[in-house]
Amino acid sequence: MNPQFVSPGPSALPAREIFRNVPHGVDIDQLRRHVLVTQWRVRAGQYLYRNGQAFRALYLVHAGSLKTCELADDGRERVTGFRMRGDLLGVESIGLDAYGCDVIALEDCVIFELPYPPVLVACQQLPELQARFTEAMAREIRHDRSWMLTVGTLSAEQRVAAFLLDIGARMMRLGLSGHQFILRMGRMDIASFLDLKHETVSRALSRLEALGYITVRCREVKLREPSELRVYASASRKVH
Amino acid sequence: MNPQFVSPGPSALPAREIFRNVPHGVDIDQLRRHVLVTQWRVRAGQYLYRNGQAFRALYLVHAGSLKTCELADDGRERVTGFRMRGDLLGVESIGLDAYGCDVIALEDCVIFELPYPPVLVACQQLPELQARFTEAMAREIRHDRSWMLTVGTLSAEQRVAAFLLDIGARMMRLGLSGHQFILRMGRMDIASFLDLKHETVSRALSRLEALGYITVRCREVKLREPSELRVYASASRKVH
DNA sequence: CGGATCTTTGAGCGGGGTCAAATTAGGTGG
DNA sequence: CCACCTAATTTGACCCCGCTCAAAGATCCG
Secondary structure, three states: OOOOEEOOOOOOOOOHHHHHHOOOOHHHHHOOOOOOOOEEEEOOOOOOOOOOEEEEEEEEEEEEEEEEEEEOOOOOOOEEEEEEOOOOOHHHHHHOOOOOOOOEEEEOEEEEEEHHHHHHHHHHOHHHHHHHHHHHHHOOOOOOOHHHHHHHHOOOOHHHHHHHHHHHHHHOOOOOOOOOEEEEOOOHHHHHHOOOOOOHHHHHHHHHOOOOOOOEEEEEEEOOOHHHHHHHOOOOOOOO | OOOOOEEEEOOOOOOOOOHHHHHOOOHHHHHHHOOOEEEEOOOOOOEEEOOOOOOOOEEEEEEEEEEEEEEEEOEEEEEEEEOOOOOOOOOOOOOOEEEEEEEEEEEOOEEEEEEEHHHHHHHHHHHHHHHHHHHHHHHHHHHHHHHHHHHHHHHHHHHHHHEEEEHHHHHHHOOOOOOOOEEOOOOHHHHHHOOHHHHHHHHHHHHHHOOOEEEEEOOEEOOEEEEHHHHHHHHHHHHO
């Protein structure tokens, strides 16, 4: 179940592309001058890396989307986030010998592998790159905390609304439509991420559709009234 | 409401102390050779920094404990963590112009201020220090994710048990008793952190006491059966 | 000692979970 | 391309854990 190797050396794709669409992202061009960046293809359902596997690299998502899962020894499991183009993976495992979580592809992906000790060395020589990585980690912390707040203070329907708005905003930042998109993850994954059950997510989506805010047909979502949705999701306290 | 300045230049306390009790911590001695580390006293209830305030420094807790709070524009608020001796504060705001959360002292604290741009420069000259900071940030991410898992998969009573065990483990790492300690935060703060209501936390503590696992008298806690408690907290799935 | 805050405990309720079944989407081989 | 099968999604009915509302009891501090 190893990811499939695509091509050694420079990618066939315009490398700067990564940087164009992703503000504050890591510049893959600059990095390539200092470390050997390889490119992998990961098929839907496959692990990019998993808990316990030797930590040897960070990864940059070039295409496709993935989920990160935290898991306990006793089998408990939770989706902690969804990653897409431009997102950096593996930073949470820096300082460990083995990765501390699972990363699973939600669809076929193309991923850049950034071998870790070399990246660290490159950072020491390139203050700019260093700053980029540090900021990426800080953004990661803020993103997680922001969702802790959302999950802890909003009702089920509000969480689902906030989730759709978040996906939309990220899509837009990548130059795609932020109002109409395909969810790449199932109801179970959304539910786990939002600390709900999949039936509840399904019901919330149906409700938001009945309210006229969105249109849902399975994984196809259209935000009909983004501003209404935003008001609904941010309504103070949990609304019932 | 500004924190109170204590002393300029080298601290009167043995600086290496920080490093002795905190594995993988930041070496304040080493840092002092490159940046001006000042020491502040923050009184119980005061802010170390707050949302929107200009980001100018990281902070290292030398004594006392604090809570970090995430807050939304509409007033929603959640405690995202509790910090004690050896913990690094402010890393979540790296890359921003202003701090992105609130940090409030739960008791009188002594805090080292590490001015930020200077720390970044020092890191570029000291690979060792750089690695320390990066690992501290990675640990931060793992810690948050680990609690996301706990909050998302355990019942109210299990969360409270897990919380007590976490506090105990951190106390022990600081060379204090891990079986008997004083909680420095109120029921409301614990509840917010665990995504519960304060009444529920109170009831859970009473229940754990009735089961014979702990003794509680207000903020004084004794873990009578840590191993039983650990089994209880880690019981697969939510137990009812 | 008095007043504000924090903590505990009780009683009742409701949002979201659980269990179950119908419906639909998606992938596979003929 | 379609029949088939499996997995994902939706919807319904019911129930329980944790929330709400309320009040009493501790604790802290001036």
